[in-house]
Amino acid sequence: MPHDPHLDDARKRIEAAYSPALFRDAGERLVAQLADHLQAVQASGKDVLPWRPPQENIARARQSLDEALSPDCPRDQLAARFAELAETMLSRGHNLHDPRYIGHQVPASLPVGGLFDAIGSVTNQVMAVYDMGPWATAAEWAMVERLGQRIGWPLGAFSGLATHGGSLANLTALLTARNVSLEDSWEKGISRRAPVLVVHSDAHYSVARSAGILGIGSENVVRVELDQRRRMDPQRLDERLGQLRRQGRPIVAVSACACATPTGAFDPLAEIAEVCRRHQVWLHVDAAHGGAALFSPRHRHLLAGLDRAESVVWDAHKMLFVPALCAFVLYRDRAHRFETFRQDAPYLFDPAAPGLAEYDSGLRTIECT
Structure with missing residues (x-):
């Protein structure tokens, strides 16, 4: 069977996606990001709702899908890319944990509860x-x-x-x-x-x-x-x-x-x-x-x-x-x-x-x- 470079790329992407080491790197970054985010929001250091028109956010989401990384990308770069996506989500979402938030009928969820959610998701x-x-x-x-x-x-x-x-x-x-x-x-x-x-x-x-x-x-x-x-x-x-x-x-x-x-x-x-x-x-x-x-x-x-x-x-x-x-x-x-x-x-x-x-x-x- 002739060698297929596409299969090599696919194998590398799958190995990276399921890598415990990459998960650890990305997870440690995410926990730090979330803790910093909660601290800033609870101190009313951010806008309660960083408003952007729907089409602007949709355009940014499309851009994220188009920004593919090479399968040979080093692990630290993959973790950094994940951190960028996480920051995009945090910076463009509403901030329920701000003490000034009264906008909708949903509460500021208990942060530790989110960690339990992560166990089920992973x-x-x-x-x-x-x-x-x-x-x-x-x-x-x-x-x-x-x-x-x-x-x-x-x-x-x-x-x-x-x-x-x-x-x-x-x-x-x-x-x-x-x-x-x-x-x-x-x-x-x-x-x-x-x-x-x-x-x-x-x-x-x-x-x-x-x-x-x-x-x-x-x-x-x-x-x-x-x-x-x-x-x-x-x-x-x-x-x-x-x-x-x-x-x-x-x-x-x-x-x-x-x-x-x-x-x-x-x-x-x-x-x-x-x-x-x-x-x-x-x-x-x-x-x-x-x-x-x-x-x-x-x-x-x-x-x-x-x-x-x-x-x-x-x-x-x-x-x-x-x-x-x-x-x-x-x-x-x-x-x-x-x-x-x-x-x-x-x-x-x-x-x-x-x-x-x-x-x-x-x-x-x-x-x-």
Whole structure:
């Protein structure tokens, strides 16, 4: 076979890309860069948002892709190139760790949390089945237990999982609600009389999106009137549910807020839960923003009644200060954990070892990897 110089170049690039020595050099530079960046930002030594027009940043990103290095490039030059790219990212991003930052509803993540993120990224721990990410699965399992207990549910009675963000968490929980509330909807669809999703009038847009994705349709999202504090009015909810029942409309769920994204209003969950109990309707609570109030003796009363919800969404990447994306879907009844999906994938999920299904998150989440 004739010698192919392109294969030599490819081999050198692969060896460099997987070099532990290069990783050490680049990593040490990056940690120093990040520490210096945090120190400067926390001292308000930089602009909170170093604004540049989108096209300028896109042009710079394209330029970075075109700046290829030779496969024979020395290791220190490769590490220096990595440091240049890291500095570009730091200098062109917004600075959440600046004490003056109040721009968006995301927190300054705990820096050490970013290092844990790096472990998962470098070792590529995925969680569709237990043996693909045994420690990551264990960590998720333990966190679900702690959050469910914080809600007030007894250990062993509830279940849950992590997702990439609250929007995906809402979709997952509402898919479960649809499958439980509308029997055979997973297999046969929802072609019969159009079901409805009853929501807080200021519900996050991901709830309406979920209705579209799930085949409910945005026109069948029923928004309940609010009280003077922009909370869902339990009396109005009671009237709406009664009206829908009399019309014979299937109800997928009631989606309450704790708290509403635009206003910070916490719905009166205990009263809403009682209304849902009387009408035998699934109560879902979007606590993406406000779930962390359960850790506050001063503010946890805002979530009184959350323990009566069938499903709860809680974003850890908001007031728990972990890096995005990290959200949780929690089910009060652990029997609902496998209602989200009903599929057969024997190449992943071993029917000969059904006990391990408890730890195979691919059975319960929209995501696989």
